[in-house]
Amino acid sequence: MSNKVKAAIIGLGWAGCEHLKGYAENPLSEVVAVCDMDQERANQVAQENDVPQIFTDHRQLLEQEDIAVVSIGLPNFLHAPVTIDALNAGKHVLCEKPPARNAEEAIAMAEAADKNGKTLMYALVLRFAGDAQALRKMVDDGELGQVYFGKAGYVRRRGIPIGAGGWFVDKSRSGGGGLIDIGVHALDRCWWLMGAPKPVSVLGATFSHFRHLVPEDVKYDVDDSAFAQIRFENGATLMLEATWALNLPGGGYIQIAGTKAGGKIDPLTIYKDDQDLTPEVTGDNPYRAEVNHFIDCVLNGKTPISSAEQGVTLMKMLDAIYASSDKMGEVRIT
Ligand SMILES: NC(=O)c1ccc[n+]([C@@H]2O[C@H](COP(=O)([O-])OP(=O)(O)OC[C@H]3O[C@@H](n4cnc5c(N)ncnc54)[C@H](O)[C@@H]3O)[C@@H](O)[C@H]2O)c1
Incomplete structure (x- = not known):
């Protein structure tokens, strides 16, 4: 065997x-x-x-x-x-x-x-894409200085998934719409690149204006756009936009700024004084790298970089965006 x-x-x-x-x-x-x-x-x-x-x-x-x-x-x-x-x-x-x-x-x-x-x-x-890994290493090595600003967007102009039996657009089965589905990717990657600081407060607004794009017999009670600002204990802040549908051009971006330099991915570019640097990036298909990391953690008793604990913090940030939108005001995270 x-x-x-x-x-x-x-x-x-x-x-x-x-x-x-x-x-x-x-x-x-x-x-x-x-x-x-x-x-x-x-x-x-x-x-x-x-x-x-x-x-x-x-x-x-x-x-x-x-x-x-x-x-x-x-x-x-x-x-x-x-x-x-x-x-x-x-x-x-x-x-x-x-x-x-x-x-x-x-x-x-x-x-x-x-x-x-x-x-x-x-x-x-x-997190497992080569450019994200390289940028996070530069952050860890102090090459960006103190990272105090991040902005992340995952913007679809039109792109509402429905899924088997309509689960993506039914809040009781999905937990939410574009924010929890694709916003989670943008938020997570930017937050992790910033060093995964502890979030303390959130101001968010979510909207649902595109029900007409989904068949009438499908239950639709989720957000199709979300915008938020998150503040962290170390003083840093992150701006997020995540949409399944928006009357603006679609696209994605992740940018972080520190006291010594800033960086963005896809492609990896470092902004330092008046120089734009494009370091070489290596790395596997991120879907393969992710499984390889999991197997390495299981075999060698390591804590995954996307751990159970970080999953809790990530969900607290998403919950707070929805709560802030409902109350039309700032929500504290403990
Ligand atoms: N990381 C990524 O890039 C990425 C991409 C797509 C989806 N996802 C995530 O993956 C998950 C699944 O998404 P998907 O698009 O593959 O959904 P999907 O609806 O296409 O597939 C889900 C599958 O689960 C099966 N299933 C449902 N209930 C089941 C049960 N009780 N027992 C056994 N099988 C069951 C369904 O028959 C279906 O084949 C979601 O959480 C989604 O957010 C991640």
Whole structure:
């Protein structure tokens, strides 16, 4: 029997299948089981990837003792319950973004990881891109000085996903709209590049103006645009915009500014006095690098860079943006 780490994927949409490729390509791991409530989908993915065990109920998959790590590629409302089931079954978990629907769920997930002594990592894939890794290293090495400003945008002019059964646009199943779906990527990457400072207050506004773009019979009670300013304990601030639909040009950006230099990614550019520098960037496909990092953490007892604890803080920031929008005022984060 091979001594590779045995992995299983629960939820076989696009995201789950990226995890599958990551384990299959890592020489230290192999995929031994897949699970999807859609039997046909599970059969098809298993057949295409030579995976021996197929399940439609995640609880049966979790009973298999040979499985050591589980990836969760399920709709957001299932992240917390299935992650907690997996941790309680003694598995290490790589869970898709957003960590959960809210901070309360993320706290329960972190507690389950702690209680069972297992690794819980969030698939915040954009941290694993070569340019983001290089910029974060420069921040850690002090090359930017004190980082005091960040701005992040993930702006779609038109691009509202619906998902299987309309879960993306139903707040009870997604936790929110564009903010929690794609804003989480922009916020997380910018915050992490700034050194993941402790957030203390948030001013946010969210809007829902594009219901007409979604079929009438689909429940739609989520934000399609969100704008926020977050303040951190170290005095730094971050500006965020995240939209699924906006009457402005779409695009994405992440920029951070420090006392010695500033930087942006995609492509990596460093702004120093009057010079624009473009350091060389190396790195794997971020989806592969993410799984490789997870396997390294599991095998070597390391804490993932996108840890259970950081997932809680990230969800607290997202919760605070929604709360600030509701109350039309600043919300403190403790
Ligand atoms: N990191 C990324 O770039 C990225 C990209 C897309 C999606 N995601 C995240 O991945 C997750 C899944 O998104 P998606 O677009 O793949 O969704 P999806 O709706 O396309 O796929 C989800 C799959 O889960 C299955 N499923 C649903 N309930 C189940 C259950 N109880 N048991 C077993 N299977 C079940 C569905 O049949 C479906 O095949 C979301 O949290 C999303 O935010 C991340």
